[in-house]
Amino acid sequence: MKRVTSVGAIAVLAAAALAAAPAGANLASAPLPASGFNQPAAVQAEQAVAAKTAEALGLAKGEVLKVRDVVKDADGTEFVRYDRTFNGLKVVGGDLIVKRSAAGTVSQITYNRNAKAVGLTSTKPTLSQAAALAKGAKAAGFKATANKGALVIYVSETKPVLAYEVVTSGVKADQTPSVLHSFFDAKTGALLDSDDEVKTGTGNSMYSGQVSIGTSGSYVLKDTARGGNYTTDLNGGSSGAGTTFTDADNVWGNGTTSSRQTAGVDAHFGSQLTWDYYKNVHGRNGIFNNGQGARSRVHYGNAYVNAFWDGTQMTYGDGQGNARPLTSIDVAGHEMSHGVTEATANLNYSGDAGGLNEATSDIFGTLVEFSANNATDKGDYLIGEKININGNGTPLRYMDKPSKDGRGSQDCWTTGTKNLDPHYSSGPLNHWFYMASEGTGAKTINGVNYSTTSCNGTTFVGAGRDVVGKIWYRTLTTKLSSGSNYAAARNGVINSAKELYGAGSAQCLAVQRAMAGINAPAGTAAC
The missing domain is CATH 1.10.390.10 (Neutral Protease Domain 2)
Known part of the structure; x- marks a missing residue:
């Protein structure tokens, strides 16, 4: 999903964009809780009237809306983000945003790639699923541990196309896991695009000095005040949940790699700071804005010089010689922000969108x-200055x-x-x-x-x-x-x-x- 037409990504108040739902159209929605904005409740309320919304927007028969996110301003203005299906097939790139007033008046519609219509006259493929799966495995370039595929509608730069989405899972040569989504034209077999669920990034050294961290019980590296964020030790493994860190006296690590807890402390502290930043500055309640925390896994692989977000959790390698864990503040902020991007705009990891995605995490x-x-790891506009991957x-x-x-x-x-x-x-x-x-x-x-x-x-x-x-x-x-x-x-x-x-x-x-x-x-x- 490499690009979108310049007007399609940011909708304007144009007659063409609002043709099916002219300004003044009222898309009724269920009331939000009286106690104030609640993200899960808002999503549920909007989903309850999604069919009515689709009708008001003039979407074609067979198109179904699924609410992914709701943003509500203090004045009651709502931005509701939808994904779409057509005749039961997922529409990749068919997402849209409806902006409306507290009274329900539509003032703006954002269609990804200007794709107001996403239906096809036929959803019968020429390419077999087996052939598509073989193409996906070959395109991945690594030994697949899983390879599955399904028909979808892929919104190309010019029109909707019937395609196979092949999801190939495995591990790359550098130890980074991959869940690669490859899209093949279901008639010609041409590769339309690919996108990896695993978003990688790097940051500063592990040291943040002596810090306060959220723990629970007697004692577990789990932060009940922040949705249950918790941190585990993979102990050199490359799969699984890892073992949750525990401690007898609630004094964790020693500031060096001689203690396995130290990397866990930095990762846990980083997730804590990131949660607080989004909560205090943007009013966001966790990565997915639902109050639920996420897992951080440390000591991944052997001398793995990277960190990544895989759609559900943060994972950190120990760096060159297993001596420089990538577990500092801005790494946690970077990786958790991939999750925020996934939950909101869901920017692709290719084309211009890939750069916007990665820069969002840097920002x-x-x-x-x-x-x-933090006095030990001061704020700067440099990414990864303490890891010293360059050696200089x-x-x-x-x-x-x-x-x-x-x-x-x-x-x-x-x-x-x-x-x-x-x-x-x-x-x-x-x-x-x-x-x-x-x-x-x-x-x-x-x-x-x-x-x-x-x-x-x-x-x-x-x-x-x-x-x-x-x-x-x-x-x-x-x-x-x-x-x-x-x-x-x-x-x-x-x-x-x-x-x-x-x-x-x-x-x-x-x-x-x-x-x-x-x-x-x-x-x-x-x-």
Whole structure:
């Protein structure tokens, strides 16, 4: 799912987009609990009237809506995110967002890839399922432990296509697990796209000094105050839940790798800080906004130099020589934020969307690190500066100038950005976040020197990282869809800033100038 048309990802109040549900249409919904907004209850309430919503939107016969997420503003405005099926088949890329007032009046519809209609005249394949499964196993490039497939409707860049979704599970040569979704045209057998459920990332060293962590019982590394977040020891394994850490006196680890608990402490502390950041800043109650915590697994594999989110949990390797566990604050923020992205916009891990996905985790990992205000691991705009994977003390990624990594990260968006690995196509959005927050020019923050220039030669001041974080969170949760591109991101941050701070505000101008400053394609939105 490599790209989406520039207007399709961020819907505008256009007659074409609202043809089936003109402004003023009322999509009735069940009332929310009197005690205030409750995410699970809101989803349940919207699902109860999903059929009525589909009818009001003028969706074709056979199309069924399933509510994935609800965002509600203080004034009662709702953004309801739906997935779709057609005649029982999952529609990949068929997600849409309906914005409506407290009275139920529709003011905006966001169709991913402009795909208002997703139905097909025939759902009979030419390619056999066995042939599709063989193609999926070959495309994976690793020995499969499981390989299954089913017919779906895949929303391509131009039209819906009958396809097989083949899900191939296994472990790559570098020990990273993979759950690869490959999409093959059910008539021609052509590979349409692929997307891996396992999202990888890296961060700082394990050391955060002496910290307070949430435990329970006598004593278990489980944080009952934060949805039951808990941390386990895989002891070098690469599967399973691991063994939950326990301790006799509630004093955990010793600050070095000689104690297996130390990596667990850092991972647990990072998940705690990330939970608190999303709760205190954005009002989000856990990764999936349902009050439920998640598991963190440490000591994965042998000298595994990475960390990943696999759809349900965070997992951390022990780094080079099993001596540098990747369990610091911003790693936890990065990995848990992949979960938040999955629960909201569900950005693909390919094309422009892959870069937006990966940069989102860098952005929120950075914001978690700054919000932690930890004296040992101070906030910065550098990713992985303490792991020393390069062997010379340099970080993996630089948000003020992504191209400094020497690996191919881009400072500026181009038409070729979508063809890069997500860790490199993330460069333009990381650059945007830094400039929107801090402005252009030279600056020293927490002892680190930064210097950035815009791609279009303009100079401007930033709006502050906390402001920009709120704007990007709103964009992620109310504007972007699975196949969104950089044009969608540009429209999204401008519209989000206008909603939060007003048209013509300094905050809106800062994010708009920074988007122009990375050469993001111009869209329809303006401050």
